[in-house]
Amino acid sequence: MTPRSRHLRTGLRTGLGIILVAGTLLLTGCTAIVPLEPSKDAANPTCADLIVRLPTSVASLPERETNAQATGAWGAPAAVLLHCGVTVPVPTTLPCLNVNGIDWIEDDSEAPLYRYTTYGRDPATELVIDSGKVSGSTVLVDLSKAVSAIPATRQCVGVEDLTIPTDGGPAVPAP
Structure with missing residues (x-):
């Protein structure tokens, strides 16, 4: 040579x-990795069942890679963030929506960012949705199949479903 x-x-x-x-x-x-912090109970094996079922797109937004266990993100920039393993919510007066059999507590206190947390599922899953970029109802529908991997143990009830004891004790679901 x-x-x-x-x-x-x-x-x-x-x-x-x-x-x-x-x-x-x-x-x-x-598309850069979306930096997120894992939730307190992110190592729960049930979160892994949910994460492997996440769709590659939500409300026509592409899935993004994240750097934290039991998380998901969609959109560029990210308009939908998911955390599995958040604290299980206690009964609340915030609105509860049932979408495809999943109860979600809706918190609009930071609108246009809406926070949805599953109710009656342990571990709980939280979504933060930028309503200026995507429809919250579409996101909830698109993620319902994956979230259903975590079994429901109870469901939301309305005020009309409660019995208020005469002894001043806490309200309880009606029989």
Whole structure:
């Protein structure tokens, strides 16, 4: 092999290497990882059952990679964030919506960001949805199948479903 052919061969390898590295960076660099913190109970095996069932798109938004266990994100920039393993909510006066058999507590105190937390499921799952970019109802429908991997142990009730004891004790569900 002549010095010139050796030089050409080395140049081709170097050029091919640069092209491969650049192509990899372009493919992976288009959407950065969404930085999230894991929830307190993120290591719960039931969260793993939910996470493996997450859809690749939600409300036509593409799935994003996250850096925390038991989380999910969709949209660029992320408009839907999911955390499994959040604190199980106690009864509340916040509105409760049932979407495809999943009870969600709706908190609109930070609108246009809406926070939805599953009710009656342990561990609980929380969604933060930017309602300026995506429809909350569409997101809840799209994620209902995955969330149903966590069995329901109770369901939301309305004030009309409660019995208020005459002795001043706490209200309880009517029989």
